[in-house]
Structures are given as C-alpha cells and as structure tokens.
Amino acid sequence: MGKAVGPCPADHGIRPLSEDGPSPARRAAQAVDALRHGWPIRLIGGPTLLPIETAIAGQSTAQHLLISHARAATLKLANQREAAAPESPVLIHGAERFDIDDARAAADPALDLAYPMKGPFRADPLDWHEGAVAALELARIAGILPAFMVDPEEGGEAQPFALEDLAALADPHRLAIVTRARLPVEALKNCEIVAFRSADDLREHVALIVGERSADRVPLVRLHSECLTGDVLGSLKCDCGPQLDGALAQMAAETEQDGWGVLLYLRQEGRGIGLVNKLRAYRLQDQGHDTVDANQRLGLPDEARDFGTAARMLDLLGVGEVRLLTNNPRKVDALTERGVTVTERVAHRRGENPENVRYLATKRDRSGHLLP
Numbered sequence: 001m002g003k004a005v006g007p008c009p010a011d012h013g014i015r016p017l018s019e020d021g022p023s024p025a026r027r028a029a030q031a032v033d034a035l036r037h038g039w040p041i042r043l044i045g046g047p048t049l050l051p052i053e054t055a056i057a058g059q060s061t062a063q064h065l066l067i068s069h070a071r072a073a074t075l076k077l078a079n080q081r082e083a084a085a086p087e088s089p090v091l092i093h094g095a096e097r098f099d100i101d102d103a104r105a106a107a108d109p110a111l112d113l114a115y116p117m118k119g120p121f122r123a124d125p126l127d128w129h130e131g132a133v134a135a136l137e138l139a140r141i142a143g144i145l146p147a148f149m150v151d152p153e154e155g156g157e158a159q160p161f162a163l164e165d166l167a168a169l170a171d172p173h174r175l176a177i178v179t180r181a182r183l184p185v186e187a188l189k190n191c192e193i194v195a196f197r198s199a200d201d202l203r204e205h206v207a208l209i210v211g212e213r214s215a216d217r218v219p220l221v222r223l224h225s226e227c228l229t230g231d232v233l234g235s236l237k238c239d240c241g242p243q244l245d246g247a248l249a250q251m252a253a254e255t256e257q258d259g260w261g262v263l264l265y266l267r268q269e270g271r272g273i274g275l276v277n278k279l280r281a282y283r284l285q286d287q288g289h290d291t292v293d294a295n296q297r298l299g300l301p302d303e304a305r306d307f308g309t310a311a312r313m314l315d316l317l318g319v320g321e322v323r324l325l326t327n328n329p330r331k332v333d334a335l336t337e338r339g340v341t342v343t344e345r346v347a348h349r350r351g352e353n354p355e356n357v358r359y360l361a362t363k364r365d366r367s368g369h370l371l372p
C-alpha cells in the first residue's frame with residue numbers, strides 16, 4: 001500500500017489509503033451506498049450479503065437468505081429453535097436454492113397477497129449474529145427491505161464493512177452549519193433558514209429561526225421529522241402537515257410578545273425507515289395492520305429516529321433551553337439526556353380527521369404519546 005499523498009484533514013473521515021484502510025465512517029457510507037445501488041456488502045470475517053430488494057445481479061442464486069425475526073415469524077418459522085430469539089435475524093433455506101424472484105417473495109411482506117404459497121423453509125444456526133444485526137441496520141439506514149441473499153453466486157464485487165462502522169454513522173458530532181439565509185415564509189416574513197450537513201450522511205437537515213433571537217426568552221422549539229406525504233401532499237393518514245403549519249403559526253404568534261421559535265426539519269422520513277419503507281407500511285396498514293405492527297412486519301423498528309442529530313443542531317445554534325412543542329415524551333427525554341434543558345412541554349394536537357383516527361389512537365396506546 002502507498003503512503004498518504006497530500007494533506008487530508010483528519011476530521012473529514014476520508015483517511016488516505018494506508019495500512020489501516022478506509023476509516024469506519026467511510027466504509028459505512030460506502031456500504032449504505034452499495035445497498036442502495038444493489039451491490040453486495042461483505043462482513044469482514046463473515047459472509048457476502050446481497051440486498052434482495054435492490055440487487056441488480058438478477059441471475060444470482062443463494063442457498064440461504066438472511067431475514068428479520070418478524071419476517072421469519074410471518075413465514076411461520078418462529079417455532080423453530082434457530083428462529084426463536086425475538087429481535088434476532090434469522091438465516092433460512094428452502095428445498096432449492098433461491099433465485100432473485102423467490103428471494104423477493106420470501107422477503108417482502110407487501111408481496112404476500114400476490115404470492116401466498118411460499119416455503120417450506122427451515123431456520124439454520126447463525127454464528128455471526130452481531131454482523132447480521134448490523135447488516136439489517138445498514139439496510140434500514142439505506143431505506144431498503146432488511147433482507148439479504150447470503151454468499152450469492154454471481155452477486156458481483158462486494159463492499160467490505162466491519163461491525164464498528166455502524167457507530168461512526170450514528171455519531172452526529174461531525175454535523176456542521178454550512179450556510180444560512182433570510183427566508184420569509186407565509187407564517188412570518190422575519191425568518192432565517194440554517195442548513196446543516198455531515199460528511200458522514202447525505203441527508204441535509206435545516207432549521208428555521210422564526211423571529212428575532214432573544215437571549216432572555218426561551219424559544220418555542222419543534223422537532224419535525226420529514227413526512228413527504230403529509231408535509232407536501234396533504235396526506236390525511238397522519239397529522240404531520242397540520243402539525244408543521246401549526247408549529248410555524250404558533251411560533252409566529254410568539255413573536256408578537258417578543259418571543260421566537262426554532263423549527264428543526266429533520267430528514268428522518270417515516271420515523272427513520274425512509275419513504276419507500278413507510279409506503280410499504282401503508283400497504284400493510286391497508287390490509288388491517290396498525291402503524292406499529294406494519295413496521296414490525298417489515299422487520300423494521302417502529303421508532304428509528306436519531307434525536308442526537310436534533311440535539312447537535314440546537315447546540316450548533318447556541319440554543320441550550322427550549323419550550324418543546326410535542327406530544328411525544330421520548331423527544332423530551334432524548335433532548336434532556338443530551339444536555340438540552342426542556343423548560344416546558346407544550347402540547348401540539350393538530351390535524352385530527354376521520355382518516356387518521358386509528359393512527360392517532362396507535363400513537364396514544366402503543367407509542368406513549370400524550371393524546372386524549
């Protein structure tokens with residue numbers, strides 16, 4: 001291996017080629033990128049894993065698939081000893097090798113109605129459990145179905161990754177303010193937008209500062225997670241659009257009494273499972289599952305947001321105290337744990353309609369939201 005060529009700031013995660021190889025942050029980013037492209041990844045010291053949803057190697061076949069525990073349960077494998085541990089990924093095989101179509105039918109719950117006959121499958125012992133957990137987590141971050149062909153034939157060149165690479169992705173300390181500009185909005189003309197980026201993550205978060213900052217007033221703050229369907233299209237399935245508009249209107253009203261507000265627009269679609277997986281969950285909801293069950297059937301967490309990013313954004317903005325506009329106690333706890341003082345929780349009940357009655361009831365009954 002050659003020596004480093006030219007300067008390369010240590011805090012950009014782009015370590016030059018050396019005996020150490022790429023940094024964990026770079027390897028993790030490349031692994032996520034590979035999964036989105038449909039290229040395989042290879043767990044260092046473990047197997048090669050081809051993402052079933054995106055695989056471009058359409059001729060691939062594999063003896064084994066790696067799927068989530070929830071998916072294994074739907075395939076009626078939970079009574080087998082190797083698939084019994086809850087939350088643990090499951091390695092399965094069938095009577096014959098899987099081709100890509102069989103693998104997709106086995107992996108994707110949204111195809112269950114179209115392909116009701118599957119299996120029989122058997123669960124196998126998995127002696128690389130932590131690597132399997134990390135691989136499913138990488139799939140979630142990539143926004144794809146958490147399911148892989150294991151050691152496929154003809155999968156293409158694999159992108160290596162190591163277990164510790166995931167931690168590098170979760171670390172928000174490299175998030176930085178990149179630019180800011182005046183942004184008059186409908187709710188109030190006097191606003192400023194601030195953009196944030198991290199070298200480790202392609203998602204660009206923004207903050208909208210509503211009104212004039214005031215050192216002696218604690219701002220009204222809203223952590224809003226991206227919801228394309230609700231924020232942009234006016235979806236009635238959730239309450240996001242009215243919550244977004246309502247938050248801005250409430251902050252604008254505060255400015256009339258010398259208050260101010262900060263709206264963080266976090267690019268964590270679908271509570272962190274991504275737009276496509278959220279829409280898959282919607283398909284399952286149309287078959288009768290609630291929000292929590294739909295996510296779980298996909299093998300995804302019902303809450304995968306990382307509020308460390310929000311805390312870091314507030315820190316970069318110099319906001320240490322907030323009055324938090326939310327019904328979700330987890331947001332209060334997450335900020336408090338990360339050193340932000342929440343002086344008050346301000347309830348934020350907006351946008352109830354006949355289409356989202358069940359969604360709101362699930363928030364209250366299963367996700368712990370403080371709703372009537």
Ligand SMILES: Nc1nc2c(ncn2[C@@H]2O[C@H](COP(=O)(O)OP(=O)(O)OP(=O)(O)O)[C@@H](O)[C@H]2O)c(=O)[nH]1
Nearest residue numbers: 224225226227238268269270271281291326327328
């Ligand atoms: N996975 C999934 N995500 C959803 C669904 N409906 C809405 N979302 C996402 O949920 C997020 C909305 O969360 P927020 O309104 O910020 O927060 P909250 O946890 O509801 O708490 P509040 O602060 O009380 O509103 C957005 O990212 C939506 O895309 C769904 O059915 N499934």
Ligand SMILES: [Zn+2]
Nearest residue numbers: 227230238240
């Ligand atoms: Zn929504």
